[in-house]
Amino acid sequence: MRTDGLAIYETWDLRASVVPPRSQLFNLSPIGLGTPMVECLTSYFSRLAHAHCLSPGALTQYELMPHGAGARHMFSRKTRARSYTAGINGKDNVAANFVSVLGNLTSRGDLKYLTMIPWKSLLPSKFLMRNVAAWCPDCLLGWEQSGKPAYVPLLWTLEVVKFCPHHRRALRLTCPHCKRPQEVLGQRSRVGFCARCRRSLASDSGKDDSERYWALQQETPEWEIWVANQVVRLIKAGLYYPPLLTREQLSEVIRVATDVIGSSEFARILGVSATAVYEWQIHGVQPTLMLYLRLARVLNVPLADLLTGRAIPANIYSLCLIGLPHWHNVWAPRHSTFNNKNAARQMKAALRGVPPPSPMAFAKRHGYTHGILCVNTFLTDVERSSSDIESITRLALNNGEPQESRSFDESPFDCTTTGRN
Numbered sequence: 156m157r158t159d160g161l162a163i164y165e166t167w168d169l170r171a172s173v174v175p176p177r178s179q180l181f182n183l184s185p186i187g188l189g190t191p192m193v194e195c196l197t198s199y200f201s202r203l204a205h206a207h208c209l210s211p212g213a214l215t216q217y218e219l220m221p222h223g224a225g226a227r228h229m230f231s232r233k234t235r236a237r238s239y240t241a242g243i244n245g246k247d248n249v250a251a252n253f254v255s256v257l258g259n260l261t262s263r264g265d266l267k268y269l270t271m272i273p274w275k276s277l278l279p280s281k282f283l284m285r286n287v288a289a290w291c292p293d294c295l296l297g298w299e300q301s302g303k304p305a306y307v308p309l310l311w312t313l314e315v316v317k318f319c320p321h322h323r324r325a326l327r328l329t330c331p332h333c334k335r336p337q338e339v340l341g342q343r344s345r346v347g348f349c350a351r352c353r354r355s356l357a358s359d360s361g362k363d364d365s366e367r368y369w370a371l372q373q374e375t376p377e378w379e380i381w382v383a384n385q386v387v388r389l390i391k392a393g394l395y396y397p398p399l400l401t402r403e404q405l406s407e408v409i410r411v412a413t414d415v416i417g418s419s420e421f422a423r424i425l426g427v428s429a430t431a432v433y434e435w436q437i438h439g440v441q442p443t444l445m446l447y448l449r450l451a452r453v454l455n456v457p458l459a460d461l462l463t464g465r466a467i468p469a470n471i472y473s474l475c476l477i478g479l480p481h482w483h484n485v486w487a488p489r490h491s492t493f494n495n496k497n498a499a500r501q502m503k504a505a506l507r508g509v510p511p512p513s514p515m516a517f518a519k520r521h522g523y524t525h526g527i528l529c530v531n532t533f534l535t536d537v538e539r540s541s542s543d544i545e546s547i548t549r550l551a552l553n554n555g556e557p558q559e560s561r562s563f564d565e566s567p568f569d570c571t572t573t574g575r576n
């Protein structure tokens with residue numbers, strides 16, 4: 156036997172290797188984490204379900220609900236269900252619950268950055284999250300052409316953001332193929348594709364009836380692009396958990412501003428009542444994000460600086476009033492009683508819009524609640540009192556389209572409640 160050609164083999168380490176802890180679900184990385192274009196939580200959840208070859212509905216039913224997150228009817232197309240799924244990207248308990256349960260299942264501790272939780276104590280829920288999906292077809296197309304995965308940035312889920320800051324164009328709210336709006340998270344939704352016709356949303360063909368689904372009316376493109384850029388910086392600031400604007404700081408900023416121009420004129424410029432300004436200053440009532448934006452513009456400070464307490468009141472000598480759009484009052488008083496005449500007047504005004512708003516958007520703008528404006532009650536009231544209002548109502552319900560095409564609003568007047576501000 157020859158021994159001069161024997162090979163020397165490596166020795167094996169037979170000690171058991173250290174295996175890091177395993178997560179129950181894939182430890183999928185959120186897209187854009189650490190950037191202002193960070194993915195929203197519903198987009199992450201939808202991609203996570205797809206990675207497991209499951210629908211979002213199945214993943215919710217079999218993994219989230221047993222751990223206390225999600226709800227049985229969250230994928231219903233009714234307004235309350237849409238508010239629930241929109242709240243997953245928000246700042247309240249629904250978002251916190253999803254972040255906690257999904258974080259445990261994926262072993263990720265950074266999912267709160269996919270929501271508005273960093274701004275929880277500062278921003279009221281009203282007009283914060285959009286109940287329907289919005290997207291920029293140019294962004295989706297760009298990612299598709301460069302081989303990047305489609306996703307939904309947190310930026311697009313906020314009600315105040317109506318433009319893409321990169322392409323300086325309006326976000327779409329209806330499918331370019333079947334013209335239907337999309338849920339923020341559907342039972343079988345897939346990011347970048349229509350939940351109804353299954354075709355790609357990376358197309359801008361056909362008219363977009365987005366106006367029907369905005370809860371806040373669209374202002375000039377210049378203003379909307381400014382808003383989008385301000386919110387981009389706000390999301391970036393939120394990644395570092397900054398100190399937030401305190402009540403005392405807000406009160407001081409408003410005191411200085413009203414000293415410059417007077418409280419009534421200041422309120423008129425912001426498009427709110429003098430009472431609202433008084434309540435911000437004295438009673439610690441928080442303005443909505445839209446009103447913080449108006450405030451930042453008038454004070455000529457970045458929104459992120461204002462909301463992190465870095466706007467120095469002593470530096471406010473004058474107000475920036477150049478190029479301000481004429482703002483509508485976004486304060487929608489909540490109606491505790493139903494007034495046929497007022498409703499008729501509001502509907503007539505709404506029907507003059509081109510296109511007219513959806514019943515959902517109409518209800519949000521005017522502060523009607525589900526109980527008051529529920530279609531059956533409403534029609535019964537109208538039929539008893541006024542055939543004129545009935546015809547207006549039927550016009551509002553149909554919006555000039557056949558009834559069967561209005562598949563998004565199952566109950567045409569299934570409305571959300573609105574708070575005060």
Ligand SMILES: [Zn+2]
Nearest residue numbers: 291294319322
């Ligand atoms: Zn874009």
Ligand SMILES: [Zn+2]
Nearest residue numbers: 330333349352
């Ligand atoms: Zn479609």
